Amino acid sequence: MRVLVVEDEKKTASFVRKALQSEGFAVDVCGNGDDALTAVAGTLFDGIVLDIMLPGRDGLSVLRQLREGGNKTPVLLLSARGSVNERVEGLNAGADDYLPKPFVIAELVARVRALGRRGGEVKSTLLRLADLTLDTVSHRAERGGKTFELTAREFRLLEFLMRTPGRICGRMSIIEKVWDYDFDPGTNLVDVYVKRLREKIDDDFEPKLLHTVRGIGYVLKEAP
Numbered sequence: 649m650r651v652l653v654v655e656d657e658k659k660t661a662s663f664v665r666k667a668l669q670s671e672g673f674a675v676d677v678c679g680n681g682d683d684a685l686t687a688v689a690g691t692l693f694d695g696i697v698l699d700i701m702l703p704g705r706d707g708l709s710v711l712r713q714l715r716e717g718g719n720k721t722p723v724l725l726l727s728a729r730g731s732v733n734e735r736v737e738g739l740n741a742g743a744d745d746y747l748p749k750p751f752v753i754a755e756l757v758a759r760v761r762a763l764g765r766r767g768g769e770v771k772s773t774l775l776r777l778a779d780l781t782l783d784t785v786s787h788r789a790e791r792g793g794k795t796f797e798l799t800a801r802e803f804r805l806l807e808f809l810m811r812t813p814g815r816i817c818g819r820m821s822i823i824e825k826v827w828d829y830d831f832d833p834g835t836n837l838v839d840v841y842v843k844r845l846r847e848k849i850d851d852d853f854e855p856k857l858l859h860t861v862r863g864i865g866y867v868l869k870e871a872p
């Protein structure tokens with residue numbers, strides 16, 4: 649995992665670089681916002697640790713510039729001024745996470761590692777809803793740190809629902825998409841598979857994600 653650290657205070661930058669390197673990250677360091685934008689234009693990073701207080705262009709401006717240009721690299725913002733307003737401003741500008749200074753280095757490392765996991769979703773092999781993820785390559789689902797093996801049919805059902813989050817899927821459309829039948833087999837096939845899927849992804853967790861819409865079908869969404 650390659651990380652860019654943008655921080656003008658040399659001691660902090662070097663401390664963060666060493667900590668990340670000792671955890672196996674490849675680390676580049678920039679001391680100002682313009683250098684950071686140049687670095688990001690030339691290298692694909694898995695995450696950026698971005699200090700807000702920088703000489704010249706500040707961290708929020710760097711972040712806005714990146715997002716306006718379509719760059720989706722996950723960003724962890726750092727700031728000495730841990731005000732709520734600044735945090736909100738940072739998250740609105742497209743930051744993925746925020747860590748006020750002074751920070752404990754182990755927490756920074758853990759958050760950078762978490763950024764890397766978020767980065768996976770832009771590669772589109774990972775579908776995500778709340779804390780549920782589905783890897784469309786390995787056919788594995790994960791929720792709350794627990795991994796589930798899915799059968800081929802369960803995988804197709806979950807993938808179909810995750811690609812249409814918040815949309816009510818009728819039993820017939822599920823049968824067509826997941827079983828490739830163009831007729832109603834007249835059984836409770838869908839309900840049986842939904843039940844199995846629920847046991848895996850919902851039984852031990854809150855909030856429930858897979859909801860029944862009585863008489864119609866099912867919907868996968870965060871809110872009830």
Ligand code: CA
Binds near residue numbers: 655656657699700702
């Ligand atoms: Ca700084």
